[in-house]
Every structure is written in C-alpha cells, then in structure tokens.
Amino acid sequence: MSDDLPTGRIIVLDDDVEIRNMLQRFLTAQGFSVRAVKTGIELDVLIERYPFDLLILDIMMPGEDGLSICRRLRARRETIPILMLTARGDPADKVVGLEIGADDYLAKPFLPSELIARVRAMLRRQQFQVRLQNVRGEMLLAGESQCLRFGAFRLDVRRRELMSDEAGTVELGAAEMRLLCALAETPNRPVSRANLIERARGSQYEASARSVDVQVLRLRQVIETEATSPRHIRTVWGLGYMLVATPN
Structure with missing residues (x-):
C-alpha cells in the first residue's frame, strides 16, 4: 500500500439515497472499499461486525442526526475517524461537531477532489497512528x-x-x-x-x-x-x- 495514495475501508451514513449511492460509486472508483447505510442503527450493526478505517457521516438527518451519532460513538470509545458532511454554513455547527469528536468537516456542496484529498489525508493519519501504536506496544513489551x-x-x-x-x-x-x-x-x-x-x-x-x-x-x-x-x-x-x- 502506498503512503501517498492510501486505500481503506469506508462506511458512509447518509439518509439521502442519491448522495449515498453517489458517494459509494465515486469512492469505490477511487480504490476504496465502501459500504453505505441510511440510519444509525444500520451503522451500529456494521461497525460491530466489520472493521472500518473511516466513517463519512451526514449531520442533517431525520431521527438521530449526525451530531448525536458522533457523540454516541465517542461516548462508547469508538476511535474510527469521522468526516462530517453538512449543508449547514454556520461555523458554530462546525465547532460543535469537532468538539464532540469528529476529525474533519466538509460543507456541501463540495468538490469531489476535495473529498478525496480529505479522505486520503485522514487515512494517512490513521495509518501513522497505527504504526505509532505498534511501536509503542513494542516499547511496552521491551519494558518501557x-x-x-x-x-x-x-x-x-x-x-x-x-x-x-x-x-x-x-x-x-x-x-x-x-x-x-x-x-x-x-x-x-x-x-x-x-x-x-x-x-x-x-x-x-x-x-x-x-x-x-x-x-x-x-x-x-x-x-x-x-x-x-x-x-x-x-x-x-x-x-x-x-x-x-x-x-x-
């Protein structure tokens, strides 16, 4: 796997079927393994069963919205990186999302190239963190x-x-x-x-x-x-x- 063009397992949560399908098709074409769901319940089922490297999460959804889902995931110590998508332009919404545990934020409408750049940057950071944790684990086994x-x-x-x-x-x-x-x-x-x-x-x-x-x-x-x-x-x-x- 190239560090410059990391691949990864991505799960997309968006209640809009057209956006959900578009993101799945586009990300798959870029070499990512993608699953798409429309509710927090479906998300919970999949992340319990399969490992994912990144969650793309829409904020504005009926029922349990993206902010509530993000807060709930972090409360149970889920460490999956979260990229939030929203049509809201209020900077306060961005601050709230980041403060409760989102890792990045992208406002709709967005350029596909920007989405891919952010996804790859987040996956590179994730890969670095995994390598760092492995090194720290080896140090711990060595007695440090x-x-x-x-x-x-x-x-x-x-x-x-x-x-x-x-x-x-x-x-x-x-x-x-x-x-x-x-x-x-x-x-x-x-x-x-x-x-x-x-x-x-x-x-x-x-x-x-x-x-x-x-x-x-x-x-x-x-x-x-x-x-x-x-x-x-x-x-x-x-x-x-x-x-x-x-x-x-």
Whole structure:
C-alpha cells in the first residue's frame, strides 16, 4: 500500500439515497472499499461486525442526526475517524461537531477532489497512528512504561485511560483526551498550540488557539485542585502548555 495514495475501508451514513449511492460509486472508483447505510442503527450493526478505517457521516438527518451519532460513538470509545458532511454554513455547527469528536468537516456542496484529498489525508493519519501504536506496544513489551503520573493521576497513553488514586477511572471527552495524550508525548517540555493541534488532530485540521485554550481549561477543571493555579498543565508564556509529569 502506498503512503501517498492510501486505500481503506469506508462506511458512509447518509439518509439521502442519491448522495449515498453517489458517494459509494465515486469512492469505490477511487480504490476504496465502501459500504453505505441510511440510519444509525444500520451503522451500529456494521461497525460491530466489520472493521472500518473511516466513517463519512451526514449531520442533517431525520431521527438521530449526525451530531448525536458522533457523540454516541465517542461516548462508547469508538476511535474510527469521522468526516462530517453538512449543508449547514454556520461555523458554530462546525465547532460543535469537532468538539464532540469528529476529525474533519466538509460543507456541501463540495468538490469531489476535495473529498478525496480529505479522505486520503485522514487515512494517512490513521495509518501513522497505527504504526505509532505498534511501536509503542513494542516499547511496552521491551519494558518501557507508557504511563505518566502527575499528582494523584496516572495516564495510560496506550489505552488512553486516565486514573485517579481516589476516584478510579476519570471520564474525559474525546477532544480533551486527545489533547492530554498530545501533551504526554513530550512531558515536562512546552508545546505550542499549533503543535498540539497537529499532534491531536493532524496537520490538515483547522482549529484556533482559542479552541486549545478551552480544552486546556476543561482538563484543568478535572485534574487540578485549583484550575486558576495549575500544577500539572502549566502555561508557558509565549510558547504554549506543558504537562508536568513523571514516568510511572
């Protein structure tokens, strides 16, 4: 498989039969293996039975809409990359979709070439993450810890689990967990906001420094005794943020 032109298994969810069939035909012609469904129930059945590398998800659907489906998938820790399609032009809708766990966003109408470019970029990031996880797994088998401790918390980077000495498993939103793991890649070293966005989402992801600040605030509200006087996620003025931690 070429890294420049990755193939992958894609599932499309759109209630519009013409759009659904068009996407399936077009993506199949580009070399992808594609399944198409029209409801969240059908989606659940397929992703339980078969592995997929990418979900293309329409937002505006009757019944359970795309935002609700995305939120539900992330709540049960489904990690499949999600590309959202929508006719909505309101930037607030884009922010909501990305904040609840979507990985990219494409507004209708779109150029087929842009869809393919985004799909391939997302699959390349997915392939990179799989390779990185394999390397980390080998490091773990070799005896190198993938856990970091800060205060009363322990982060298992491989499993993406945050544990508290007092309360056990700590539930974090998908965006906050990605950000925390991004900080954990280089503990005790400052990371710029732009670098955090790229680590957590990929270089093709568009986000503002403000969105990173909001996610950092949410993390601090969970792990800091005083969110206004943080000990674990510190602001490094002029640079970005730093996770103060030690190997477990």
